[in-house]
Amino acid sequence: MDAAKTGGDVLFVLMGAVMVLAMHCGFALLEVGTVRRKNQVNALVKILSDFAMSTIAYFFIGYTVAYGIDFFTDAQTLIGKGSGGFAAYGYDLVKFFFLATFAAAVPAIVSGGIAERARFWPQAAATLALIALFYPLMEGTVWGTRFGLQAWMAASFGQPFHDFAGSVVVHAFGGWVALGAVLNLGNRRGRYRANGSLVAIPPSNIPFLALGAWVLCVGWFGFNVMSAQVLDGVTGLVALNSLMAMVGGIVTSLVISRTDPGFVHNGALAGLVAVCAGSDVMHPLGALITGGVAGLLFVWAFNKCQIDWKIDDVLGVWPLHGLCGLTGGLLAGVFGQEALGGLGGVSILSQIVGTLGGAGFGFAAGLAVYGLLRVTVGIRLDPEQEYKGADLSLHHITAYPEEDAPGM
Incomplete structure (x- = not known):
């Protein structure tokens, strides 16, 4: 029975890892559909390369920072047949795979904010630094219960900080990193006129944008539900809450944006970002409200950034992940309360501080x-490279070579 249970847990977490891995395809397609045609190849290469850089940084350094575990031993020990403390059937290995896909979501989030004007190799270096050190410090503090902060919050506020699937650990962290990156990078050339008014740059391909959003939505049920990490911990409440938050974000963004397709598809993601933290403790009605609030917040904040604050966050990753993740962390402390139909075990003060x-x-x-x-x-393309586009400047090919190269 123990063997069957452990084997089942391995398969369960592996399925989750594969579903979250597929979400990176969604990140890529969402960016491809949003940026201009001359930057679509760059979006594809950047997301895939950042995933590889993240995995390397996380394997050699980041996972040890977060959990105090490394894999520098023989394979017999890694699959639980030695004395190194690893679980049978390689459970710890698929757990690493699962959590590595979460870590790689951070540079994938940042990628959308800095699109169309960032140099390639400095971004790769930033990914290595973020996933080797900064993200693992965040992850280890909250999920690894390292560094004593969770114990302090439990003693001070009655409960530790609760973030079941990463509204704050992954999404808010990544979104706020992206804001710092965008402010350092500056706006795209030609984005604003001399008088400060906005120059409209519509998405290049709505079907790609929509497909990316759909891939992310489907994968998100692995992201949330399989954050239980063992079969004994899985619950349908997380699945239903994720669904309700997703549709809540769709409906409110649909209404406030007057059926704009970009906002509607991102509204679904806003709801899912927000519900991650409390998806295991909220009542479905609380999840619906959380998603609805996130959909409204995303549309409002995206427009404020681009029009009033003149922050050229291309995909709106700070509103989507940064602000909606922050909102989800706070609302987990509200709708997770038993008085509002939740399961309890959360502290509003802990949620605010965390x-x-x-x-x-x-x-x-x-x-x-x-x-x-x-x-x-330096982190920015020069003016000529930005004018030509990152595809030709960095990768020497466009997404549509027969159309873009005369005579072919």
Whole structure:
């Protein structure tokens, strides 16, 4: 029975890892559909390369920072047949795979904010730094219960900080890192006229954008439900809450944006971002409200950033992940309360401290990493490269070579 249970847990977590891996295809397609045609190849290469860089950084350094575990031993020990403390059937290995796909979501989030004007190799260096050190410090503090912060919050506020599937650990952190990166990078050339008015740059391909959003939505049920990490911990409540938050985000973004397709598809993602933290403790009605609030917040904040605040966050990753993740962390402390139909075990004060602390740490990390790269090696394409587009400038091919190269 023990063997069957452990084997089942391995398969369960492996399925989750594969579903979250597929979400990176969604990140890529969402960016491809949003950026201009001359930057679509760059989006594809960047997301895949950042995933590889993240995995390497996480394997050699990041996972040890977060959990105090490394894999520098023989394979017999890694699959639980030695004396190294690893679980049978390689459970710890698929758990690493699962959590590595979460870690790689951070640079995938940042990628959408800095699109169309960022240099390739400095971004790869930023990914290595973020996933080797800054993200694991956040992850280890919350999920690894390292560094004593969770124990302090439990003693001070009655409960530790609750973030079941990463509204704050992954999404708010990544979104606030992206804000720091965007501020260091500056706006795209030609995005604003001399008088400060916005120059409209519509999405290049709505079907790709929509397909990316759909892939992300489907994969998100692995992201949330399989955050239980063992079969004994799985619950249909997480699945239903994820669904309700998703549709809540769709409906409110649909109404407030007057059926804009970009906002509607991102509204679904806004709801899913927000519900991650409390998906295991909220009542489905609380999840619906959480998603609805996130959909409204995303549309409002995206427009404020682009029009009033003149922050050229191309895919709106700070509103989507940064602000909606922050909102989800806070609302987990509200709708997780038993008085509002939740399962309890959450503290509003812990949620405030943990959520604001996580967002602040992400913003500081983004400013530090991208600021250092900016003053040392530079992080931005030169004007001619940006005008030609990252595809030709960096990869020497476009997404549509027969159309873009005369005579072919």
